[in-house]
Every structure is written in structure tokens, then in C-alpha cells.
Amino acid sequence: MRDWLKDLFRDRPVWINALMIFSSYMAFIYMPWDIFWKPVAEDQEVWFGIMFTGWWAKLMAIPHWFVYAAATHGFRRRRPWICTWGAAYTAQISIGMFVWSIVRFEFGLLGILLGLISAAPFALLTLALADAREHFSEVHKPMRARYGEWALITGASAGLGAEFARAFAREGVSCVLAARREDRLRELAEELEQRHRVDTKVVAVDLAKPEGAEELARACEGLELGVLVNNAGLGYAGRFEKQDTDRLADLVAVNCMAPVILTSRLVGGMTERGRGAVIFTGSVAGRQPLPLHGVYSATKAFDRLLAESLYVELREKGVDVLVLEPGTTETEFQEVAGEIPHSGQSAEEVVAVAMINLGEQPAVVSGWWNWIRAIIPARLFPRSLVAYIARDIIKERVPIEMR
Ligand SMILES: NC(=O)c1ccc[n+]([C@@H]2O[C@H](COP(=O)([O-])OP(=O)(O)OC[C@H]3O[C@@H](n4cnc5c(N)ncnc54)[C@H](OP(=O)(O)O)[C@@H]3O)[C@@H](O)[C@H]2O)c1
Structure with a gap:
């Protein structure tokens, strides 16, 4: 088991391994629960800052499921495309966070400030992923x-x-x-x-x-x-x-x-x-x-x-x-x-x-x-x-x- 884990987590920095664990949790546990068990009335899904509810949320959860499954595969197998696609996905969350905040606070200064604060971690992740090619290129x-x-x-x-x-x-x-x-x-x-x-x-x-x-x-x-x-x-x-x-x-x-x-x-x-x-x-x-x-x-x-x-x-x-x-x-x-x-x-x-x-x-x-x-x-x-x-x-x- 220890050797298997060593093999699984080798050659990637800790933060990329953390993303891999998070993606696999989402792909194998959270998304199946969200799609198949969560009551329709309670379901919410956000894409590009737009909130979907009810059956629309169920429908929009399917591409989310696909994204996390693909990310799990990409991080696990160190596929170079994950740098671009992972960065695009986190950029989309970052934009969503910002838009959400300024709409919620009716375009006031507070909304912009909170939007910047909540979008920043995802923006940083976007930059880090876009710059992480070296960790995915050893196969070449x-x-x-x-x-x-x-x-x-x-x-x-x-x-x-x-x-x-x-x-x-x-x-x-x-x-x-x-x-x-x-x-x-x-x-x-x-x-x-x-x-x-x-x-x-x-x-x-x-x-x-x-x-x-x-x-x-x-x-x-x-x-x-x-x-x-x-x-x-x-x-x-x-x-x-x-x-x-x-x-x-x-x-x-x-x-x-x-x-x-x-x-x-x-x-x-x-x-x-x-x-x-x-x-x-x-x-x-x-x-x-x-x-x-x-x-x-x-x-x-x-x-x-x-x-x-x-x-x-x-x-x-x-x-x-x-x-x-x-x-x-x-x-x-x-x-x-x-x-x-x-x-x-x-x-x-x-x-x-x-x-x-x-x-x-x-x-x-x-x-x-x-x-x-x-x-x-x-x-x-x-x-x-x-x-x-x-x-x-x-x-x-x-x-x-x-x-
Ligand atoms: N093509 C498929 O659909 C497919 C699918 C899955 C797996 N595979 C596997 O892929 C591998 C390669 O097959 P391939 O598709 O490239 O078929 P292939 O075009 O028929 O090539 C087979 C090669 O094996 C050599 N070979 C056959 N019997 C031999 C012997 N007694 N001694 C020495 N060499 C021998 C042949 O050379 P000589 O005739 O000159 O000796 C040839 O170079 C095989 O292991 C096959 O099981 C193929």
C-alpha cells in the first residue's frame, strides 16, 4: 500500500497532488451523490457565475462530473493538456466568484472588493496551472x-x-x-x-x-x-x-x-x-x-x-x-x-x-x-x-x- 501511494504521488508537487485528490473526491464521491441522491429542489449548480437550480442544476452537474473525472485522469497520468484545461476551468470559477460578488452587492465598492478577494485564490491557481507544464512533460x-x-x-x-x-x-x-x-x-x-x-x-x-x-x-x-x-x-x-x-x-x-x-x-x-x-x-x-x-x-x-x-x-x-x-x-x-x-x-x-x-x-x-x-x-x-x-x-x- 505504501509503495502504491508513493508511486501514485511521485513526481508532482504537493499542491498538484492536492488538486488530484480533490478532483477524485469530486468525481467519485461528491458528484455521484449530487446527481443521484441530492433532492432536485435543493440542487444548485454554478457555471461562469450563473446559478442553475432544480432540474437545470441536475443537467448542468453532468459536465461538472465530466470535468472532475477528466481532471483526475489528467493529474494522475500527468497529461500536458491538464495545464491548459485546468487553468481554463479555475479561471472560469475565478470570473464566476467576481461576477457573483459584484452582482450580489449591486455593483458597489464592497462587492468589487469582496469579489477580488474571493476570486484571487482561483486566479492564482489559474496562473500556477498555466505555468506547471514542467511537471507534466517528463513523459516527453x-x-x-x-x-x-x-x-x-x-x-x-x-x-x-x-x-x-x-x-x-x-x-x-x-x-x-x-x-x-x-x-x-x-x-x-x-x-x-x-x-x-x-x-x-x-x-x-x-x-x-x-x-x-x-x-x-x-x-x-x-x-x-x-x-x-x-x-x-x-x-x-x-x-x-x-x-x-x-x-x-x-x-x-x-x-x-x-x-x-x-x-x-x-x-x-x-x-x-x-x-x-x-x-x-x-x-x-x-x-x-x-x-x-x-x-x-x-x-x-x-x-x-x-x-x-x-x-x-x-x-x-x-x-x-x-x-x-x-x-x-x-x-x-x-x-x-x-x-x-x-x-x-x-x-x-x-x-x-x-x-x-x-x-x-x-x-x-x-x-x-x-x-x-x-x-x-x-x-x-x-x-x-x-x-x-x-x-x-x-x-x-x-x-x-x-x-
Ligand atoms: N492487429 C491487431 O488487431 C492487434 C490487436 C491487438 C493486439 N495485437 C498484437 O500486436 C502484436 C503485433 O501484431 P500486428 O498487429 O503488428 O500483426 P502483424 O502485422 O501480423 O505482425 C506480426 C509480427 O510478428 C512476427 N511474427 C509472427 N510469428 C513469428 C514467429 N514465429 N517468429 C518471429 N516473429 C514472428 C511477424 O513477422 P514474420 O512473419 O516476418 O516472422 C510480424 O512482424 C501481436 O502481438 C498481436 O497479438 C494486434
């Missing part, structure tokens, strides 16, 4: 300075892996690119060297083979690896008894065994240096049972739990761990998994989410819509119901002969 410290010279990215020949490599190279990190298709890796290596002036190393490896991950770890010996991206992975859609056993075994080997072996082999160097990062590409599929994608969903739950555990274990050694949980992303994944094509986010968009959240939290779902779909049903409804609903959604994406 270049990756090379944070973690070191080299990153190993598995599954770099396509999709999310190739985008991870581009994202780290943009930040000056040299890249070891691993996958089976060597020609694709070489093409990407050339792009990264020319465009971002970083070094690259290509390792063609089959991570489904028992010795694959060991071979890859050996190929990285001598490099100061500061980042490991356990991204290589595949899906396999279809009814369990119709699926090929060897292909299922390969899926588990690539999605689970390879990340375990690589992390185990490579994290020691990071802990010795006192800095490093390990990213796992999980999936929203790991948040719930997923009939017709059962083994895949189980492997991604494995990745998530492993990452969340390592986040706590390795944090004190200076190593950041993150599991990125994308929803449908437009890569070669669907084709490999044998799914009927359907649209999703771009790989670039998804990787950007990981880059922003690395070091900030143990797990991140890409995109708010994916977050709503993945987190809320899994927390609110019986798991069997969630599984039945998921089956009906997935069925539409699985060819008839595999259903």
Missing part, C-alpha cells in the same frame, strides 16, 4: 536519454513492430529488428538508418521454435539494450476443435514463451544499469474470455498479468514495464489469424499510445472506445455473459467453415 524526455542506446523489437517486419521501431528510431534509439522475414527487416533497417541516422541490427529468427528466443538473446550480447519490445505475435480464429494443434502450440510459443525467455535473458542488464524498459504488446482480447479466439485471448491475458507483475517488481530497479492493449489495428494480423477483414486503428496511432504511457502506468488500452468495450463489461457483467456477447461479435469475423 527522449527515449534514448531515459533508457539507453539500443532497443530490441520483435515482430518488426510488419504492423505494430515496424511502427515501434520507427518510433524509437525517431527518438535516437538504435534498433535490433527481429522476425522471420529478413528482406522486410533489411528494408526497414535501411529506412531507419537513412531517415533517423541510428544504427540497426537485423536478426532473422523464428520465435515459435524452442531455441528461437535464446538465439535472439545471444545475438544481442554486447549491445547495451535499454528497451525490449515483446511485440511478435499472432492470432488464430476459429472453433477450438477445428483448429490445428501445431499452429496453436506455435501461437503460445510466440505470444508467451518468447517474451518470458527474452525478458528473463535481457532484463538483468537493465537492472544492473538502473534503467530500462520492457513493453509487451498484449490485446484487449486479454481482458475477457473470447470464444472462437480462446487460445489467443488466453495468451494475451498471460502477457498482461506478467507485465503488470513485472511493473511492480522492476520499478524499484529503474525499469519501466508496460503492456499495450490494442483493439483491432490495421496490420497483417487479421490475414494471419484467418479473420474476415474489419477496420480498426492505425498502427501508428496505437504505438503513439504506448510511447506516451511508458513509465506512467503498467497497462494501457489504445483508444477510449476500446477502453470502454474492454474494461467496463469485464468489470460490471458476469464473465459468462461477456463471453457469450464476445462470441456473437467475433462470429461475424470468423469464416463460416471455422465457426
